[in-house]
Amino acid sequence: MTYRGLILDFGGVLTIRMRLNGEAFERSEGLAPGAYTHALNEHPDGVAIYKALEIGEATQEQWNQVIGGILRIDPTDLMRRALANLHLEPLMVEAARRTRAAGIKVAMLSNSFGLSPFNPYEALGMWDGEWDAIVLSEQLGVRKPDPAIYQHTLEQLQLAGDECVFVDDHAVNLPPAEALGIRTIHHTDATVTVAQLDALLERTMPAA
Structure with missing residues (x-):
């Protein structure tokens, strides 16, 4: 696939x-x-x-x-x-960037922390320019694991479910994505997740 x-x-x-x-x-x-x-x-x-x-x-x-x-x-x-001690996970950020550089569309899908007066996405540099789509629950009025938020993300990417991989650290958020045909990864460790992504995307991922 x-x-x-x-x-x-x-x-x-x-x-x-x-x-x-x-x-x-x-x-x-x-x-x-x-x-x-x-x-x-x-x-x-x-x-x-x-x-x-x-x-x-x-x-x-x-x-x-x-x-x-x-x-x-x-x-x-x-x-x-x-959120003062919330820092980026370098392995995952690099994997996202490598994936996008390989021509694969990349979206961020987040249950929102709110955007004002503090925007945590912007504070960590994960805002416009890094993504083909950014989907925040507060902007849609639905949150994971509501199926509507996954469907909206697919529409933003202009892709079908079986063309996408979804990574989340909460297992409860995975079944609704799977029901749309999306391949899912339950994230527990960055090294493990990156290895899984490399295996799934190896046909189009460039060498690191």
């Missing part, structure tokens, strides 16, 4: 693991280990505000206020502080 498109998640794929960033944030704010993860993934108000942010029904500043309140810390510019 010759693939013509590569779709990459942002946080945890093109960047270091989100868990590592969260742990660094907890240390910088003097929080108990696991407090930030609990606020985002287990506290009802935290879960609700993050979902609303991702689909554009809440602003980043509203997220700052709610999460700051749960954690009992200053909410000022909280998203920027929370």
